[in-house]
Amino acid sequence: MKLQQLSVFLENRPGHLAEPLALLSREGINILSLSLADTSDFGILRMIVRDWERAAQVLKADDWVVKLTEVVAVDVEDRPGGLAEVLRAAGRAELKIEYMYAFSLRRNNRAALIFRFEEPDRAIDVLSAAGCHVIEAEELFAAVE
Amino acid sequence: MLTERWNDVEGGFHPASAPDYLPVERLREVQLRRLRAVVTRAYDNVELFRSRMQERGLTPADIRTLEDIAQLPFTVKVDLRDTYPFGLFASPMSEIVRLHASSGTTGKPIVVAYTREDLNVWAEVMTRTFASCGLHRGDIVQNAFGYGLFTGGLGAHYGAEALGATVIPVSGGNTERQLMVMKDFNVSAVCATPSYFIHVIERALDLGLDLRELPLHTGIFGAEPWSEEMRQRIQEGAGIRAYDIYGLSEIIGPGVGSECEHQDGLHIFEDHFYPEIIDPETGAVLPDGEEGELVLTTLSKQAMPVIRYRTRDITRIITETCGCGRSLRRIRRVGRRSDDMFIIRGVNVFPSQVEAALLAVEGTLPHYQIILTRDHGLDQMAVEVEVTPEVFSDKVRALEDVRAELAKAIEQIIGIRVALRLVEPRTIARSEGKAKRVIDKRAI
Numbered sequence: 001m002k003l004q005q006l007s008v009f010l011e012n013r014p015g016h017l018a019e020p021l022a023l024l025s026r027e028g029i030n031i032l033s034l035s036l037a038d039t040s041d042f043g044i045l046r047m048i049v050r051d052w053e054r055a056a057q058v059l060k061a062d063d064w065v066v067k068l069t070e071v072v073a074v075d076v077e078d079r080p081g082g083l084a085e086v087l088r089a090a091g092r093a094e095l096k097i098e099y100m101y102a103f104s105l106r107r108n109n110r111a112a113l114i115f116r117f118e119e120p121d122r123a124i125d126v127l128s129a130a131g132c133h134v135i136e137a138e139e140l141f142a143a144v145e
Numbered sequence: 146m147l148t149e150r151w152n153d154v155e156g157g158f159h160p161a162s163a164p165d166y167l168p169v170e171r172l173r174e175v176q177l178r179r180l181r182a183v184v185t186r187a188y189d190n191v192e193l194f195r196s197r198m199q200e201r202g203l204t205p206a207d208i209r210t211l212e213d214i215a216q217l218p219f220t221v222k223v224d225l226r227d228t229y230p231f232g233l234f235a236s237p238m239s240e241i242v243r244l245h246a247s248s249g250t251t252g253k254p255i256v257v258a259y260t261r262e263d264l265n266v267w268a269e270v271m272t273r274t275f276a277s278c279g280l281h282r283g284d285i286v287q288n289a290f291g292y293g294l295f296t297g298g299l300g301a302h303y304g305a306e307a308l309g310a311t312v313i314p315v316s317g318g319n320t321e322r323q324l325m326v327m328k329d330f331n332v333s334a335v336c337a338t339p340s341y342f343i344h345v346i347e348r349a350l351d352l353g354l355d356l357r358e359l360p361l362h363t364g365i366f367g368a369e370p371w372s373e374e375m376r377q378r379i380q381e382g383a384g385i386r387a388y389d390i391y392g393l394s395e396i397i398g399p400g401v402g403s404e405c406e407h408q409d410g411l412h413i414f415e416d417h418f419y420p421e422i423i424d425p426e427t428g429a430v431l432p433d434g435e436e437g438e439l440v441l442t443t444l445s446k447q448a449m450p451v452i453r454y455r456t457r458d459i460t461r462i463i464t465e466t467c468g469c470g471r472s473l474r475r476i477r478r479v480g481r482r483s484d485d486m487f488i489i490r491g492v493n494v495f496p497s498q499v500e501a502a503l504l505a506v507e508g509t510l511p512h513y514q515i516i517l518t519r520d521h522g523l524d525q526m527a528v529e530v531e532v533t534p535e536v537f538s539d540k541v542r543a544l545e546d547v548r549a550e551l552a553k554a555i556e557q558i559i560g561i562r563v564a565l566r567l568v569e570p571r572t573i574a575r576s577e578g579k580a581k582r583v584i585d586k587r588a589i
Binding site (some may be wrong): 005007009010013016037039041042043046060063064065066067069098099102 | 351460532533534536539540541544545548563566567568570571572
């Protein structure tokens with residue numbers, strides 16, 4: 001049920017985001033979604049890619065510091081209130097969300113929410129029980145590509 | 146005769162190491178005889194040395210005891226630059242068979258020369274170095290010191306060959322190839338700069354290769370100062386014994402001194418290199434046991450004898466005799482150089498202090514650089530530290546915590562606030578595998 005997210009350390013300097021992305025593109029690795037967290041000194045690039053093992057290898061070989069983290073994807077209808085319902089369910093169960101980001105799926109007017117929970121396994125149980133649709137990796141990739 | 150089997154086994158004795166165990170009185174006799182010869186040679190053949198002797202009203206005949214060395218003039222690095230390229234040579238080019246040069250980070254490099262006999266001595270002291278680190282015939286040595294003008298590569302190469310070990314002249318860089326060689330060739334010992342070898346360990350982890358499971362048992366590290374904490378990291382990370390060796394191109398290259406199995410100070414091969422410790426301010430010779438600047442005299446060098454060379458390395462001579470039985474005096478491992486020290490807001494700081502602070506934080510590595518700037522008349526110190534996979538997190542807060550922890554560790558040791566920046570791996574420049582630790586951008 002869990003999804004592997006790839007994080008890359010970046011210095012906060014002009015042009016630094018382009019380098020790892022260009023590297024992945026040269027290798028033909030497509031990025032489904034990304035989010036960038038930044039401070040004045042450094043940034044963390046977080047990405048969802050289908051071929052995360054190869055992406056991690058390619059980046060490491062080029063001296064990027066890479067980390068894999070388990071995240072949870074929830075698929076909701078792309079309409080006002082879609083996200084709020086999921087957040088309410090998480091809040092009731094006191095699930096701690098480290099961060100999240102979202103992207104639209106090409107099919108059926110739906111959106112994928114990517115959550116970094118402190119306890120991903122409990123989150124999956126809680127959200128599934130609350131009627132949210134926790135989306136499998138394969139299903140997610142199929143919906144995008 | 147055991148000479149055919151002398152160093153086939155662990156603990157075996159290598160004949161080249163015999164001078165390590167000379168009775169002290171005999172060693173002093175050898176030193177005095179060689180000192181008088183080398184002073185005469187330099188006086189007769191090197192203009193700079195002769196004129197400095199004459200200014201002091203000295204001739205080689207004034208050297209009657211080892212203590213008389215204190216009357217001789219010092220040689221400093223600038224002398225080697227000023228006489229670039231061949232001004233300090235004491236042999237005609239027809240007798241010189243090898244030249245090396247230092248990396249000239251500022252201006253011209255310095256050039257050093259060797260006769261055939263000098264190369265023999267160099268191979269001998271490197272053989273004694275490897276023997277002292279427990280290597281013997283049958284060991285497979287991966288030499289990752291840079292080959293070329295730098296003395297490290299070829300110096301270690303001929304010493305390991307003379308020992309009877311198998312040498313792989315892989316030179317520095319290309320880490321994945323280093324790892325392939327290490328694994329596929331059953332390498333048992335490696336020579337490298339400590340900062341480069343740390344990188345090799347990291348890359349091995351990335352590739353899922355556990356160096357502790359390889360036959361590799363010994364690492365010979367030199368060419369840059371490193372700390373005891375770094376030794377622990379290397380020994381644990383690679384499952385090896387990590388030995389510190391000492392040398393400098395101006396004297397011969399690697400092979401001036403080496404640790405033994407006790408890893409407690411470096412024995413100076415003082416039948417060839419005479420050590421003194423001086424007060425760096427006054428130049429006065431200090432008694433054994435006191436900390437000061439190491440001064441070395443080459444006792445047997447022909448092509449380029451160097452008298453009383455000020456190394457800028459801060460250490461002290463250990464007065465106790467070593468449990469290994471060598472009569473050679475030991476120096477404390479060199480953690481700092483007097484010209485590495487910088488003063489910020491009136492505080493003397495050595496990069497080794499910063500390194501120790503960084504290594505005290507779990508998961509960090511000593512890839513760092515200190516940058517000094519002046520802002521509105523006030524000195525500022527920034528430390529850039531390369532991020533490792535161990536400390537990296539997808540959470541901003543976790544990384545901010547690492548940053549704060551590192552800054553605090555440094556502030557506690559040196560008492561000055563530092564701006565700590567996390568930087569991408571391999572962004573801190575390395576030359577010949579040596580890390581440049583301090584960049585001083587302050588306009589004087």
